[in-house]
Amino acid sequence: MSTQTHDAIVIGAGFGGAACAALLAKQGRKVLLVEKNNLSGGKAMTLNKKGFTYSAWPVMGAPVQENQCQRLIDALGVQERVTLTPSEAGSYYKTPAGQYEPMPKMDGSVDPVSLLGWLGIPMEEFENAMGFFGGLISMEPAQIDALEGTDFDSFIKAAKLPQSLYAFIVSLCLDGMFMVPVDKLDAAEAIYSLQDIFLRGGGLFCIGGYGKLSDACLDVVRNNGGQVMMHTRVNRILVENSRAIGIEVNGKDGSGNEGLQQFRAPIIISNAGIQPTVLKLAGEANFPADYVARVKNLVPSEALLGYRYFLKQPITDKGFGVVFSQTSPWSTQRLKDAHAGKASREGVLYFEVPGNYDPGSAPDGKQVVVTGSFCPPDPDMSKEDIQAWADAGEEIFFGLFPEARELVEEKDLYTTRSVSNATRDATMPGTGGETIGLAQIVGQCGKSKPSIETPLAGLYLVGCDAGGRGIGTQQAIMSGFNVAEAVNQALRG
Numbered sequence: 001m002s003t004q005t006h007d008a009i010v011i012g013a014g015f016g017g018a019a020c021a022a023l024l025a026k027q028g029r030k031v032l033l034v035e036k037n038n039l040s041g042g043k044a045m046t047l048n049k050k051g052f053t054y055s056a057w058p059v060m061g062a063p064v065q066e067n068q069c070q071r072l073i074d075a076l077g078v079q080e081r082v083t084l085t086p087s088e089a090g091s092y093y094k095t096p097a098g099q100y101e102p103m104p105k106m107d108g109s110v111d112p113v114s115l116l117g118w119l120g121i122p123m124e125e126f127e128n129a130m131g132f133f134g135g136l137i138s139m140e141p142a143q144i145d146a147l148e149g150t151d152f153d154s155f156i157k158a159a160k161l162p163q164s165l166y167a168f169i170v171s172l173c174l175d176g177m178f179m180v181p182v183d184k185l186d187a188a189e190a191i192y193s194l195q196d197i198f199l200r201g202g203g204l205f206c207i208g209g210y211g212k213l214s215d216a217c218l219d220v221v222r223n224n225g226g227q228v229m230m231h232t233r234v235n236r237i238l239v240e241n242s243r244a245i246g247i248e249v250n251g252k253d254g255s256g257n258e259g260l261q262q263f264r265a266p267i268i269i270s271n272a273g274i275q276p277t278v279l280k281l282a283g284e285a286n287f288p289a290d291y292v293a294r295v296k297n298l299v300p301s302e303a304l305l306g307y308r309y310f311l312k313q314p315i316t317d318k319g320f321g322v323v324f325s326q327t328s329p330w331s332t333q334r335l336k337d338a339h340a341g342k343a344s345r346e347g348v349l350y351f352e353v354p355g356n357y358d359p360g361s362a363p364d365g366k367q368v369v370v371t372g373s374f375c376p377p378d379p380d381m382s383k384e385d386i387q388a389w390a391d392a393g394e395e396i397f398f399g400l401f402p403e404a405r406e407l408v409e410e411k412d413l414y415t416t417r418s419v420s421n422a423t424r425d426a427t428m429p430g431t432g433g434e435t436i437g438l439a440q441i442v443g444q445c446g447k448s449k450p451s452i453e454t455p456l457a458g459l460y461l462v463g464c465d466a467g468g469r470g471i472g473t474q475q476a477i478m479s480g481f482n483v484a485e486a487v488n489q490a491l492r493g
């Protein structure tokens, strides 16, 4: 067994862990970053195959302006190697008559008048709808914070909006940003992000894939005296005298011998998720019983699964899109019924087409379209359930692009098992394949969100489960900034 000392050890190179490690290293801390995969980026990782470069699943950045990814790029000074780019949305409203109506072109922010026209909202409903938009966009932080603890469905239903506008806000905007049923979604969390996309735009991508950003973070660690161990799983967090003091991994020592290795640091930061960190890596015996009970009861977000279609010729010139209908919003009951086969599994469909915002990411004349549609987060769903959920998404995709059927050269299915294997261990039954992390539902947001500091001295949480707000990639990076600041302060004593 070998023993080494660092200022801080970060477990996991997802967006939260990679950002935090790089920020600490940039500020002169000696950091060890340990990642179980060969690739960085966790849930925002980028894959390569047969000349294509693509997100493992659709990952759309928002807002376009004041995005946390850009904040990180600027803080690390990696502008020369990481470039973000906006892309025009190719979203569709499937009308009750079954027509796919393309979203009107909007520049940067949402234009309510063309939006209401697209959604077929009658003139007599305009005033109410415009009033709702105006009120939402101009809400002050104190007013928004006062809605913490209220579910978004109660908030929006009070406005008595036409169903197509309700579906646009809930399904096109919120289902994908938070991946939780609208009757559980925390209203404050939702409104902050709606303001973000309505005022600052949606649809921001990274040239070469978002993995470029996490890779740049890893290089900042290496270039500032830190160490990065890829393809190395942390088995446990070492605890002594009620303090986290290090980690144990399976790996090779300096002489290339395989075996258990230990690394020590006064601060351990885990990006592995709160449940895996507390219940598995550190072990529940090291925490107060009420904290363990709370951790066990935390609810994950729902999940996406879908196909990556490798096409012999392009079917769209848009970089991404969302397809929704008046019946696509997900409520708790509808999800439960759909999973039991008692209600339609047709919800919202997301697609990302990297070749349209990054021409170098696909071989000439070809296109990869990465799709995703809702399902529960359980990585151990039966084959039949997986197929039924995947079929529901595929039906929408081929409904929208019927010509694609003949153009598919190859298609890969990713599932909740793929997401769990690539990112988070399933510690509690039915968890691991979640899209975001902790669900941003009432009781798990704002003041009720777990703290970045755990009751075990020296152990911090980074990523979507603590320390951030907003959509997945945004809250992970925001958490990275907040944890880096707190850890720096702790190290200064």
Ligand SMILES: Cc1cc2nc3c(=O)[nH]c(=O)nc-3n(C[C@H](O)[C@H](O)[C@H](O)COP(=O)(O)OP(=O)(O)OC[C@H]3O[C@@H](n4cnc5c(N)ncnc54)[C@H](O)[C@@H]3O)c2cc1C
Pocket (backbone or CB within 6 Å): 011, 012, 013, 014, 015, 016, 017, 034, 035, 036, 037, 040, 041, 042, 043, 044, 057, 058, 059, 060, 061, 062, 232, 233, 234, 235, 271, 272, 273, 304, 305, 372, 419, 422, 423, 424, 425, 434, 435, 436, 437, 462, 463, 464, 465, 471, 472, 473, 474, 476
């Ligand atoms: C299908 C899908 C679609 C999405 N779409 C969007 C989108 O459109 N927009 C958006 O903003 N967000 C989207 N997200 C969400 C977003 O990608 C995530 O919320 C965010 O990237 C999570 O970052 P994180 O830092 O919390 O952790 P993760 O990404 O979960 O990273 C955790 C890292 O820790 C590593 N790790 C775990 N355990 C260990 C261990 N024991 N030892 C070593 N390493 C370990 C993992 O391998 C992983 O790299 C999507 C996610 C998915 C899955």
